[in-house]
Amino acid sequence: MKLANRLSAIKPSPTLSLSAKAKALVAQGVDVVSFAAGEPDFDTPDFIKQAAIDALKQGFTKYTPTSGIQELREAICAKFERENHLKFAPDQVLVTVGAKQAIYNTFQALLNEGDEVVIIAPYWVSYPDMVQLAGGKPVFVETREEDGFAPDPEAIRRALSPRTKALILNSPSNPSGAVFSRAALEGIAQAVRGHDCLVLSDDIYEKLLYQGEFLNIGNVAPDLLPRLVVINGMSKAFSMTGWRMGYVAGPKWLTSGMQMIQDQSTSNAASFAQKAAVAALKGPPDIFVPMVEEYRARRDMVVDALNSMEGVRCRSPEGAFYVLPNVSGLFGRSYKGTPVTGSIQMSEILLNDFRIAAVPGAPFGAEGHIRLSFATSREQLRKGLERLREFTASVR
Numbered sequence: 001m002k003l004a005n006r007l008s009a010i011k012p013s014p015t016l017s018l019s020a021k022a023k024a025l026v027a028q029g030v031d032v033v034s035f036a037a038g039e040p041d042f043d044t045p046d047f048i049k050q051a052a053i054d055a056l057k058q059g060f061t062k063y064t065p066t067s068g069i070q071e072l073r074e075a076i077c078a079k080f081e082r083e084n085h086l087k088f089a090p091d092q093v094l095v096t097v098g099a100k101q102a103i104y105n106t107f108q109a110l111l112n113e114g115d116e117v118v119i120i121a122p123y124w125v126s127y128p129d130m131v132q133l134a135g136g137k138p139v140f141v142e143t144r145e146e147d148g149f150a151p152d153p154e155a156i157r158r159a160l161s162p163r164t165k166a167l168i169l170n171s172p173s174n175p176s177g178a179v180f181s182r183a184a185l186e187g188i189a190q191a192v193r194g195h196d197c198l199v200l201s202d203d204i205y206e207k208l209l210y211q212g213e214f215l216n217i218g219n220v221a222p223d224l225l226p227r228l229v230v231i232n233g234m235s236k237a238f239s240m241t242g243w244r245m246g247y248v249a250g251p252k253w254l255t256s257g258m259q260m261i262q263d264q265s266t267s268n269a270a271s272f273a274q275k276a277a278v279a280a281l282k283g284p285p286d287i288f289v290p291m292v293e294e295y296r297a298r299r300d301m302v303v304d305a306l307n308s309m310e311g312v313r314c315r316s317p318e319g320a321f322y323v324l325p326n327v328s329g330l331f332g333r334s335y336k337g338t339p340v341t342g343s344i345q346m347s348e349i350l351l352n353d354f355r356i357a358a359v360p361g362a363p364f365g366a367e368g369h370i371r372l373s374f375a376t377s378r379e380q381l382r383k384g385l386e387r388l389r390e391f392t393a394s395v396r
């Protein structure tokens, strides 16, 4: 018996597999410092947990509508209007099992065999695989570190074709932490005008912003609203990764199709987690402040340390909790007599010899880089950075 052909198009998530490998080493008693986690190290705020406990105690434990409870869909619409100045009706919103399912279902509902999705590199590892699982073809637009990883509108124009069904944006970005400026978003909007494709905006890191104000492309280009799909969720902003609570808003024809996919797969996201999400979205607007300040301090510490290492160069990210240092200065040199050849091999050396879990840039479309998450304590960060310094100093 063999697995289905569709599996041959995709690869295991390198972040999940590296995290699992690091966790297995820790379980064996090995002192690994993990820079791999894509999740906040803060706990879910108590008032959110309490809302779930109350829901459980009140017996709110049954199936809900697949699209989510009305109360939550209304709270999501109110959030969009209050915080993002975007207007959606509750019947344009679908509550999903994490933002991941929202993106997956978008492609499942949208793509036919060979349809194209434009993805800006560096990109979140799961986008190309999700496109391929739906029979689609990812088309990549390269960006440059010196441009803050913002795409050249001309390059987007070249990537668009009659088969393009969507362009996906992710700002703040995983893995670069880059935030697209108003001018960059205007350039992107200009490039997609006149082209019949959707614009998917994955805003999952919107609250983790170290300067300026969060902008969705719909804010700078209201004419794109009829084809805008916004993806978001509770994981990163509210430290709720394990709750699996995401949502999407977009044109009703699309969200209805997505709901059909969800009807026949997972049905609704967990009932009591939906009640917790209502509490989170209606909660105090300033709960993010201490978390963002802590991340900012860690970011500065990590960027300074990286820039003082031989062969390493790191731009300071404007958002999210990742840095994407350029380590290509170490390539071609030798470690213990073996040439350092690329980010995947470097990550293996770092884990095996220096007990650091750092994700290689290659699967994010960022060869020449590694991705380090600073969603871990300052003490762990210091220890890991010292080990990384030992590695860079031992490369000749």
Ligand SMILES: Cc1ncc(COP(=O)(O)O)c(C=O)c1O
Binding pocket: 038, 097, 098, 099, 100, 101, 124, 170, 173, 174, 202, 204, 232, 233, 234, 235, 241, 244, 245, 246
């Ligand atoms: C860019 C991006 N989008 C979406 C997700 C999915 O988040 P979740 O499914 O936990 O809501 C992640 C998680 O790492 C991410 O980095």
